[in-house]
Amino acid sequence: MDKECESIEKCGFFKKYKETKALACRGFVRRYCKGPQQNECKRKKYSQEHGTPPSNDMMPNGQMIVA
Template sequence: MTECELLSKCGFFNKYQNAKQAACSGFIAMYCKGPKMDVCKRKAYRAEHGVAPPDDMMPTGSMVIE
């Protein structure tokens, strides 16, 4: 499986790739490196607004609550 083309500049991935939370690693497996790459809300946000979304915005569009 390929990786998202935006991975190197994705704030969510860079911030949470080593996180211990199962939810974050699950989202990374499904959206950043998996079958849901094309439905990532972070990609849609970037396309619509021309800028990257907040780092704490998950690929589902929800915000990470710590």
């Protein structure tokens, strides 16, 4: 099993969407937050570049969830 993302405890996306039943979000959590693509996460990149985390609704691929 892959290591979890080091930001998982404080990540707004993970907190907000970890319980969701939406398949797309679950896929992101599985592939990014708890999987092999965590170092490609655009949320991480954003935080590094801006010194502040993005909206909770930004997905690991950089796109926004529109309700």
